[in-house]
Amino acid sequence: MRKQAVAGILLIPALVIAVVATSAGGRALDDQVGEANALDPIVDFYESPSDTPHLFCSLPDPSPLPDASATSLVLQDCAAGKTFTIGRGKTIAVDLTTDGLTGFAIHGLTVSDSSILQTVTAPSTVSTFGDYFAVYRGVRSGRVDINAMWSYCVNGCRDSMRWEVTVQVT
Secondary structure: OOOOHHHHHHHHHHHHHHHHHHHHHHHHHHHHHOOOOOOOOHHHHHHOEOOOOHHHHHOOOOOOOOOHOOOOEEEOHHHHOOEEEEOOOOOOEEEEEOOOOOOOOEEEEEEOOOEEEEEEEEEEEEOOOEEEEEEEEOOOOOEEEEEEEEEEOOOEEEEEEEEEEEEEOO
16 A cells, blocks of 8 residues: 555544534634524534423423312423412422324423422323323422423434423512
8 A cells, every 4th residue: 555545544533633623613712702603503402402492382282181280380391491480388280291202201300499399299201192290389489490301212312302491489
C-alpha cells in the first residue's frame, strides 16, 4: 500500500474529530451571542428528553378517569408548562395518557417537594390506553414541580419527553 493511502486513512479520524469540535465550538459561540442554530432542536432530541410543552397537547385531553372526579384540580397532558394554584387541604389528580399509542409509556411521576404535596394515590398505569394516574394533597404552602417521563420503546426504551407543571399551594 502506498504511503499516501496509509496517511489518508490515518487522517480520517483526525478530520472527523476536528469537524465535531469545530461545530460544537460554533454552537457554543452561537449560544453566547444569542443566535439560533438550525440543528439545535435535532441535537437536543438526541441528547436529552424534550420538555417542550406543546408536544403534549397535539390532541385535546380526553375525559379524565372517574377517580379524578373527587379532586379539586385535574392535570392532564395539555397542562404541561403551566402553573396552577390550589389551597392547603385540596387535592390534585394527575391523569396522563399515551392515547393508546403503541410504543409509548409514561413513568417516573415525581413531585419536587413531598412536604408540600403529599401522595394520596401513588403513581401507576391504570388502563390499557396508557393512562398514568396519581393523586396529591396540598399539605403546606409552597411551590413544587411535578414531572413525568414519556418513553418511546422500540428496540428498547428511551426517555423522549418530559412533562412538567408547577403547583403553588397557598
